[in-house]
Amino acid sequence: MGSKLRTSEAKAANLSDGTTNHQPLRFRAHDMKKPHITEMPVTWSNWWKHLDWLSIYFIIVVPVLGLLAATQTSLRLYTGVFAVVYYVMTGSGITAGYHRLWAHSCYKATLPLKIYLAAAGAGAAQGSIRWWSRGHRAHHRYTDTPKDPYSVEKGFWYSHLGWMVWKQDPKRIGRSDISDLNEDPVVVWQHKHYIKSVLIMALVVPTLVCGLGWGDWAGGFVYAGILRTAFIQQATFCVNSLAHWLGEQPFDDRNSPRDHVITALVTLGEGYHNFHHEFPSDYRNAIEWWQYDPTKWMIWTWKKVGLAYDLKQFRANEIEKGRLQQLQKKVDQKRAKLDWGIPISQLPVFSWEEFVVQARSNGQALVAIGGVIHDVAPFIKEHPGGKTLILSAVGKDATAIFNGGVYQHSNAAHNLLSTMRVGVVHGGGEVETWKKTRAEKGADNA
Numbered sequence: 049m050g051s052k053l054r055t056s057e058a059k060a061a062n063l064s065d066g067t068t069n070h071q072p073l074r075f076r077a078h079d080m081k082k083p084h085i086t087e088m089p090v091t092w093s094n095w096w097k098h099l100d101w102l103s104i105y106f107i108i109v110v111p112v113l114g115l116l117a118a119t120q121t122s123l124r125l126y127t128g129v130f131a132v133v134y135y136v137m138t139g140s141g142i143t144a145g146y147h148r149l150w151a152h153s154c155y156k157a158t159l160p161l162k163i164y165l166a167a168a169g170a171g172a173a174q175g176s177i178r179w180w181s182r183g184h185r186a187h188h189r190y191t192d193t194p195k196d197p198y199s200v201e202k203g204f205w206y207s208h209l210g211w212m213v214w215k216q217d218p219k220r221i222g223r224s225d226i227s228d229l230n231e232d233p234v235v236v237w238q239h240k241h242y243i244k245s246v247l248i249m250a251l252v253v254p255t256l257v258c259g260l261g262w263g264d265w266a267g268g269f270v271y272a273g274i275l276r277t278a279f280i281q282q283a284t285f286c287v288n289s290l291a292h293w294l295g296e297q298p299f300d301d302r303n304s305p306r307d308h309v310i311t312a313l314v315t316l317g318e319g320y321h322n323f324h325h326e327f328p329s330d331y332r333n334a335i336e337w338w339q340y341d342p343t344k345w346m347i348w349t350w351k352k353v354g355l356a357y358d359l360k361q362f363r364a365n366e367i368e369k370g371r372l373q374q375l376q377k378k379v380d381q382k383r384a385k386l387d388w389g390i391p392i393s394q395l396p397v398f399s400w401e402e403f404v405v406q407a408r409s410n411g412q413a414l415v416a417i418g419g420v421i422h423d424v425a426p427f428i429k430e431h432p433g434g435k436t437l438i439l440s441a442v443g444k445d446a447t448a449i450f451n452g453g454v455y456q457h458s459n460a461a462h463n464l465l466s467t468m469r470v471g472v473v474h475g476g477g478e479v480e481t482w483k484k485t486r487a488e489k490g491a492d493n494a
């Protein structure tokens with residue numbers, strides 16, 4: 049509930065339309081009327097104020113210290129195995145919890161599952177659910193625009209971690225509605241107790257497990273704690289950078305999101321990002337059974353054991369429509385690169401008599417087919433059916449001859465013929481002229 053948040057926080061965060069402004073990781077209500085640090089030019093005396101030190105500490109300083117500590121700490125087998133297991137648990141706290149449950153409401157979770165995901169997600173040290181989902185909803189709403197908090201348009205490294213290291217103007221970032229999250233007691237509790245939660249879940253728990261379990265206190269702290277967290281952070285950041293940079297766009301190419309198996313492998317299945325941006329409330333990111341989406345498999349399993357319900361899925365019909373339209377777009381782009389002849393609507397119009405008179409003048413060899421005049425002169429010698437047949441059609445309506453009267457020309461021949469268009473016959477061709485003449489004769493006879 050909004051009232052459960054600190055009053056000043058709630059006031060600054062919630063606007064009348066239910067959307068909220070951007071809030072930095074460490075929440076300190078910012079007076080929106082005062083100029084923000086990001087509006088000041090960077091100088092020698094203020095550059096450090098432009099940096100978000102809490103983010104730098106969590107995503108750069110601690111991991112670097114962890115790497116240094118690792119050189120002094122041997123990695124034991126049990127600790128290594130536990131680090132991987134804890135990696136998947138805390139990573140899925142982000143993918144299945146923060147992302148698919150809270151940011152996109154792709155399914156509903158029972159309270160025990162919510163508490164588990166909120167705790168696991170805290171262990172990935174990526175900010176509170178509330179803060180994370182707010183930014184992520186703005187990212188979906190304003191993808192690739194200046195209001196996208198991690199727009200790949202500002203560069204790969206900006207979308208990867210620059211956006212967290214370099215302070216952003218809260219007024220610039222697009223707003224998004226998180227009223228549902230403000231009503232979720234698990235989300236509100238985790239937001240209020242975030243720093244405690246992250247320290248316990250990211251560092252204390254893995255240290256205790258490895259220490260009490262097999263006496264490896266230092267290994268638990270360094271490998272299962274610090275380095276595992278650093279790996280998850282980098283993996284999740286890849287969804288903002290790599291997934292907008294590498295791969296295919298089978299559903300829509302107007303924005304940057306892309307599908308790639310490498311991104312999926314790194315992010316527990318979040319790599320089918322083109323699909324995800326098109327169908328964000330679908331609990332799946334990968335829709336084919338052979339694609340790697342363990343987060344989807346987890347949610348599905350939770351449903352089977354009664355922990356999750358109301359899994360949202362877009363109809364296959366809607367998904368196929370998107371895929372087909374994108375395919376059509378690609379086909380149209382390829383088609384536009386080829387020479388299909390001058391469009392008929394742009395050709396000059398001649399009467400039948402003009403066509404007959406000009407048929408052999410100025411080195412031309414005009415043939416009328418289907419009401420369109422073609423200059424076949426440069427092609428006469430190359431005509432696969434021989435010179436004589438094509439010459440016999442000059443100055444005539446060869447519609448019937450071309451379409452089976454003498455020979456049923458191939459599709460390739462039709463295509464080639466269209467590149468020889470030079471005009472259209474008024475009224476369609478000889479048949480029309482003949483009908484007109486006969487009608488006049490009939491009138492004369494009457």
Ligand SMILES: [Zn+2]
Nearest residue numbers: 287288305321
């Ligand atoms: Zn995205």
Ligand SMILES: [Zn+2]
Nearest residue numbers: 184188324328
């Ligand atoms: Zn998303």
